[in-house]
Amino acid sequence: MAKNFVRFQYKNQIDWGMIANEEILPxxxxxxxxxxxxxxxxxxxxKTPTNNTTQKTISKNKITILSPITAPCQVICQGANYKKHSLEAGLNPKSKTYNLFFTKSDVAITTxxxxVIRPKHVELLDYEIELGIIFGKEINEDLDLHSYNPKDYITALFIANDISARDIQLPQLQWYKGKSYRTFFPAGPILAVLEPNDFDQMDLLELNLTVNGQVRQSAKANQMVYPPKETIAELSRFARxxxxxxxxxxxxxxxxxQAPGKLKQIFASFLPEHKKWEVFIKGQKKRKEYLQPGDKIKAxxxxxxxxxxxxxxxxxxKQG
Structure with missing residues (x-):
């Protein structure tokens, strides 16, 4: 069974601990x-303590949970990796025959x-629950998809939220910028370090996100278009x-x-570039799903x- 770790602050000191029976073992x-x-x-x-240890524990309600992901680190992301999300983003899954990669700044890491702070100039703030993978071994050569074992490279899992400023990301074609403002990468709370038999459970993981108690996202990890084994093999060809x-x-x-309908897209194609994006932003502002100050996200x-x-x-x- 995976060992669950947290990074936390207690009495002005930062430490790591294991979760055991809803208590923290520092x-x-x-x-x-x-x-x-x-x-x-x-x-x-x-050394990790055992569950039957006599070591003194700390109650969860006495600590401040910190991000288990620390900078500096490389944050690599996959885009449109679930078919239904491809459709809502305006992509045709049948035409998208490639694995879409982009990066996110580690400045965005937060607890x-x-x-989550919405910058003053951002109006279209979006949420994206994602399964995060942490690498436990360096990759400095091409991996053969058929012969390599992903267990050698995937060491831990965590919850990620790829917060996105859509009015920056899309009109400006600035994915890195639109997804990297401070607090745009909530990570954790748990760092689940995997044991060999845990890998069979990865496809069974269920991702769920609510905003103000309303379910917005719900899916299983086995619905990915490009699963981790295939993705890591491809990533090894161009990344260290x-x-x-x-x-x-x-x-x-x-x-x-939500991408505009086909008729609106055809109409927009005749407009100058800046007008096209003005129409896009105006349409998106009508959607009540975008995050507002005071909204509570649970994932x-x-x-x-x-x-x-x-x-x-x-x-x-919160508003910046």
């Missing part, structure tokens, strides 16, 4: 980076239990991966973003039997 290793934690676990320099780097595997349907990723559970994100949208 590791007393200080504020290590995610990379150093993983390397320490792999080389057994960091899973806290605030370090321990602690992360891959966000795409979001299901249900985002606030979970877990198997139905709870054997693999990445915790719960609880986020409050």
């Amino acid at each position: 590791l007393h290793i200080g504020d290590l980076t995610t990379k150093d934690l993983l390397v320490g676990l792999q080389k057994k320099r960091i 899973a239990i806290g605030d 991966i370090q321990v602690g780097d992360v891959l966000l595997t795409g979001t299901p349907s249900g985002c606030a973003l 979970t990723i877990r198997t139905s039997d709870g054997m693999l559970d990445l915790g719960e994100q609880i986020l409050l949208v």
Whole structure:
């Protein structure tokens, strides 16, 4: 069974701990980076307490949860990796015969239990629940899809929310900018370090996100167009991966973003570029699904039997 770790602050000190019976077992290793934690676990320099330990625990309600993903790290993302989301984004899944990659700044990393800040100039703020993968081994060569074992490279999982400013990302064609403002990458709360038998559970993970109690996104990880094994093999052809780097595997349907209908798209194609995007933004502003200050976002990723559970994100949208 996966070992669930949290990075937390307690009495002005930052540490890592294991979750056991809803309590925190501190590791007393200080504020290590995610990379150093993983390397320490792999080389057994960091000892994990057992469930029957007599070690003193800390109650969850006495700590402040921090992001289990630390900077610096490379944040690689997949776009339109669920068929229904491709459709709502205006892409034809039959025509999209490629794996769409982009990056996100590690400046955006923030805690899973806290605030998402909407910048003053942003009006179309969107949510995207995603299964996050953390690499536990460097990739410096091409991996053969048929012979390599993803268990050698995927070391842990976590919940990610790829917060996006659609009015920056799309009209300006600025994916990196539109997805990288501070607090646009809530991560955690749990870093689930996998055991060999946990990999069979990955396809069974259920992704669910609500806004103000209303279900917006719900899907299983097995609905990905390009699953992790295929994605990592392709990624190895053009990227150097370090321990602690992360891959966000795409979001299901249900985002606030909704592409205009075909007739509107045809009409817009005759307009000058700036007019086309003015029409797009005007249409999107009519959608009530976009995040507003005061909205509460909750997100979970877990198997139905709870054997693999990445915790719960609880986020409050605030105006910058």
